[in-house]
């Protein structure tokens with residue numbers, strides 16, 4: 434017989450874990466089901482270990498800039514230091530006991546295994562069945578999407594999961610995919626001494642962002658010694674004697690390692706969505722403003738298709754938590770979704786790109802301000818690549834999108850996120866005082882360049 438509880442959370446990624454903890458702390462009986470590691474992709478294979486790689490790599494890059502600015506510095510990269518941090522500080526050697534304890538200390542119950550919905554309100558995990566009186570929350574996330582390239586499947590290629598577990602850098606690396614995962618890792622490994630080639634199928638790196646962003650990253654990568662191929666379709670992969678051979682058209686590349694970073698996909702098969710009449714044939718689940726996909730069933734995180742980011746998963750989880758607790762709260766809004774690709778320069782962006790704004794039929798004006806031309810950029814000198822691009826809706830006289838690329842592009846993004854989120858009138862932004870000499874003064878400069886300013 435099914436055990437009656439208030440809430441069952443299926444999948445404990447960042448959003449599922451936080452909703453399960455918050456609902457348990459609020460006094461509800463909560464079962465959280467996880468088949469791998471409590472916390473999901475972000476702490477063990479995603480954001481945190483990769484940002485530790487980036488942090489180490491950026492420290493090396495800054496040290497290499499010393500001769501341009503402050504004398505001499507000798508740099509001897511040791512990836513072992515990063516590998517140890519990933520094991521000791523980030524993942525506890527891929528042990529989730531601390532996260533599991535957090536859930537039980539909050540009053541929740543952790544059930545390990547693979548869950549499936551069996552009908553309205555019911556979830557099965559192995560031979561246990563639960564009846565959720567208040568809510569089922571799905572947070573099942575995504576897995577690496579591996580393209581059907583001839584020969585690839587049988588080879589020992591890396592996804593992000595193997596790459597973050599590396600204890601030493603390969604001599605050479607081909608990175609398939611020029612999105613956030615591929616670019617962050619490509620630059621990090623390169624700065625530790627790996628010979629890196631990035632192959633992207635689309636015409637530009639970061640193809641969903643502003644074209645200026647992909648162009649800037651390609652320019653910086655090439656200046657740092659990485660090789661970038663865009664608009665390149667790979668037709669076959671082979672692995673022999675420790676070497677990968679990747680071919681497509683006239684291109685033939687060889688490297689010790691191959692990282693496949695060509696996107697992520699959800700796994701809806703086996704989740705039992707058909708038993709509650711939910712269409713799971715697409716790449717994401719359709720949600721209402723409170724993240725419901727059916728009566729009493731919510732979805733949060735990557736599976737909602739609103740942006741595969743930890744902050745999105747947590748934001749949606751907070752909305753679901755309040756809704757389940759009957760608290761009044763605004764539904765989900767997606768007009769100011771921020772994202773940061775942690776390359777150097779960091780590429781921060783919020784809201785619509787110029788293309789998206791035009792495709793929506795908005796009356797669009799744009800302006801760009803280059804960081805090297807700003808006072809802070811000029812002072813910064815080496816490593817100052819970047820720009821601020823604003824996308825304005827001239828009818829409403831507000832920003833609907835912005836990109837902030839530069840040494841602190843992700844941080845400069847915060848004021849742009851606020852402006853897009855709050856729909857701050859351009860006239861108000863123009864009367865704001867911008868501290869001198871900061872990178873964010875490029876926002877003021879870009880505002881003065883907007884047509885009609």
Ligand SMILES: Cc1cc2nc3c(=O)[nH]c(=O)nc-3n(C[C@H](O)[C@H](O)[C@H](O)COP(=O)(O)OP(=O)(O)OC[C@H]3O[C@@H](n4cnc5c(N)ncnc54)[C@H](O)[C@@H]3O)c2cc1C
Pocket residue numbers: 443444445446447448449466467468469470471472473474475478479480481483484546547548549572573574575593614704733734735736740741742743744745746775
């Ligand atoms: C290399 C990399 C770097 C990233 N860097 C960043 C970054 O810097 N910033 C950022 O915001 N985002 C980053 N992301 C994205 C971020 O990791 C995800 O968006 C985030 O983890 C949120 O995912 P989620 O909440 O949908 O669930 P996930 O983290 O994917 O977790 C889902 C969990 O559900 C479990 N599960 C699935 N099905 C079942 C089932 N049937 N039963 C039980 N358990 C199940 C899985 O085992 C998993 O633990 C990165 C991702 C990667 C891969």
Ligand SMILES: NC(=O)c1ccc[n+]([C@@H]2O[C@H](COP(=O)([O-])OP(=O)(O)OC[C@H]3O[C@@H](n4cnc5c(N)ncnc54)[C@H](O)[C@@H]3O)[C@@H](O)[C@H]2O)c1
Pocket residue numbers: 580609610611612613614615617632633634635638639640665666667694695696697740741742772773774775
């Ligand atoms: N800093 C961050 O916030 C961060 C970091 C890493 C990942 N993430 C999230 O994780 C998700 C997955 O990241 P990702 O970089 O794998 O995916 P992505 O979708 O961002 O990029 C994948 C890239 O691979 C390309 N591609 C697809 N098939 C290809 C092929 N056969 N050959 C060459 N290129 C091919 C695509 O054109 C695309 O540019 C992202 O959507 C992102 O939201 C976020």
